[in-house]
Amino acid sequence: MAAITTGTDAAATRAQPRGGSIRRNLLVSRILTYIALGGAVLLILFPVYWMLITSLKLPREIYRMPSLWPQVFTLENYRILLQDKEFLLPIRNSMIVAFAVTIISVLISSFAAYSMVRFRYRFKGLIGRLILFAYLTPTSLLFIPLSILMAQLGLGNSLHGLILVYLCFSLPLSTWLLQGYFRGVPRELEEQGMIDGLTRFGALLRIVLPLSAPGIAAVSIFTFTHAWNELLLALVLTTSESVRTAPLALNYLITSDVLPWGPLMAGATLSSVPLMILYFIAQRFMVQGMTAGSVKG
Structure with missing residues (x-):
């Protein structure tokens, strides 16, 4: 009886690392999937973001010091366009x-x-x-x-x-x-x-x-x-x-x-x-x- 119990415990001990490795692989796979999806979203949305931000910049910020975020927001470009x-x-x-x-x-x-x-x-x-x-x-x-x-x-x-x-x-x-x-x-x-x-x-x-x-x-x-x-x-x-x-x-x-x-x-x-x-x-x-x-x- 003791030998049977010992064999069962040994099998359970071997199964635990295997189950843990499976969960780690699933977690890594999910993280890589989210990273890939996030990169795709950034790649698609960045031109839209740049278009919108550029439309809200002053001319000097557009031509002389381009940046991802304008120092001063302005609607002058829209006024020129519409009026x-x-x-x-x-x-x-x-x-x-x-x-x-x-x-x-x-x-x-x-x-x-x-x-x-x-x-x-x-x-x-x-x-x-x-x-x-x-x-x-x-x-x-x-x-x-x-x-x-x-x-x-x-x-x-x-x-x-x-x-x-x-x-x-x-x-x-x-x-x-x-x-x-x-x-x-x-x-x-x-x-x-x-x-x-x-x-x-x-x-x-x-x-x-x-x-x-x-x-x-x-x-x-x-x-x-x-x-x-x-x-x-x-x-x-x-x-x-x-x-x-x-x-x-x-x-x-x-x-x-x-x-x-x-x-x-x-x-x-x-x-x-x-x-x-x-x-x-x-x-x-x-x-x-x-x-x-x-x-x-």
Whole structure:
């Protein structure tokens, strides 16, 4: 009996160091994970922090003694931007363009994607490839043709023309993405709804679109972000100050060899606020939408 007890105690004694080493390894692994995550967060947020801090600095602190924390906080850069440069007008133009492109693009691409997923007709595969080809076409190849076309249509140097041009690039992407989300909706749900008296259009509105809401929200955010941040097409197609968008107005702040970093960072901060608010509100829909599109029907 004593020998059995002694053997059990010896086994327990050997097990204790092993369990302690496992806990230490888990603790070290957790610490290293938090260090890596903290480093990633700092790497991502530091440009945002530098942009915000620079917008609150005096010129002498920006050019002569750059530091991570300003000695004197000032809103002079924002005053110059809003009063002297009238930056609220480009913000308003960007709002108009981005919201119009997003609403029109999601509306049209919803019907287009639904027809590609649910209906059978000739050349459907070819149409799908053309949609993808239109999305993959480099924007730089279309500057001259689009500018000539907008001039002939009388839409040059206008927000209407800019919205129309942005739709040429956002519609293929929205249609291509929404096809994946609509495939995740079971066809049987639509058939059951039509048995209960719904038309095909009613099934789309009452069944498919509500079930695809996270995907539609994700596509809307992608479309809005692209229209809000786009610079090259706006630079080519618009010339008047009254129709400049926010990225274009920021570009025209650079007028000499010395960059006005204060107003530039203030403008970048103001331009980032709508997108930050949008992504913060729709964060849950973004995650759901990106995962929903991977489901195969």
